[in-house]
Amino acid sequence: MDHGSAQQSLTKLAVSATLHCLTGCAIGEVLGMVIGTALGWSNFATVVLSVVLAFVFGYSLTIRPVLKSGVALSVAIGVAFAADTVSIAVMEIIDNAVMLLVPGAMEAGLANWLFWASLAFSLAVAFVVTVPVNRWLISRGKGHAVVHQYHGGDHEGHHQH
Template sequence: MNHTGGRTGLTRLAVSATLHCLTGCAIGEVLGMVIGTALGWSNLATIALAVALAFVFGYALTIRPVLESGLPLRAAIGVALAADTVSIAVMEIVDNGVMLIVPGAMEAGLASWLFWGSLAFALAVAFVVTVPVNRWLISRGKGHAVVHQYHGGGHEGHHH
């Protein structure tokens, strides 16, 4: 086995998995921050909503292609939980932590560059921190490796 190619492939897969996670997290995070900020909610309530929506959208983006591979909904949900829970949790802890430590970010309001700049920065930091976590999980057959077999029409496990 070519270890260099394997490492590069593994890193590429981890980056891809993290981008996938980032997409779902960003959709949920932005919606939660926008809704909570617009309604004048506390930081805790706003972050709770953002985290909940990040998990919902993160799982939804995984469940859809797994369902398309022919897996029943209950099994697809199990795959999504196994594939994305650690990745989403790490991403959410990091990006919300960054939002809380940037002075004034949570109070800045939706019309402020400070709010949007901080949120973009927080998601970028979360991405950088989450890639090695996903790489480690995938290298052990966990995390996004669980869902990878269902991509591309679910070629694994059929007609063997």
């Protein structure tokens, strides 16, 4: 594999890892924002709930396939922490910062397009910022790279049972 295709493959892997992270983060983020907004919580409490749920769902999406490979729960949890912590943290910092910076987004309410447009925009910005972070981590054998030995399919055949 030449240097250009190796770099392209690394970028493709980082995009895949970031999409995986985005899925868990988005589920937790949306759920947290909806619950906090519906209950009339402060911005701080809503953001805390969103972050906690993003980590829970993000880790869960990694733990499940790792468990299917036959490892113990404690190993799967360790793999998820190693694979996803930095990615989820960066994504949550960016998407919550964007939500807080969009004027009126947090106060708009669930029936207002501004809330939903801001949330979608914040997740898109977080994705764009997190791809290079994941690329850097994977290139050093860290982050999502640690999960590849436990599940295959879209990860270049690193399937092992």
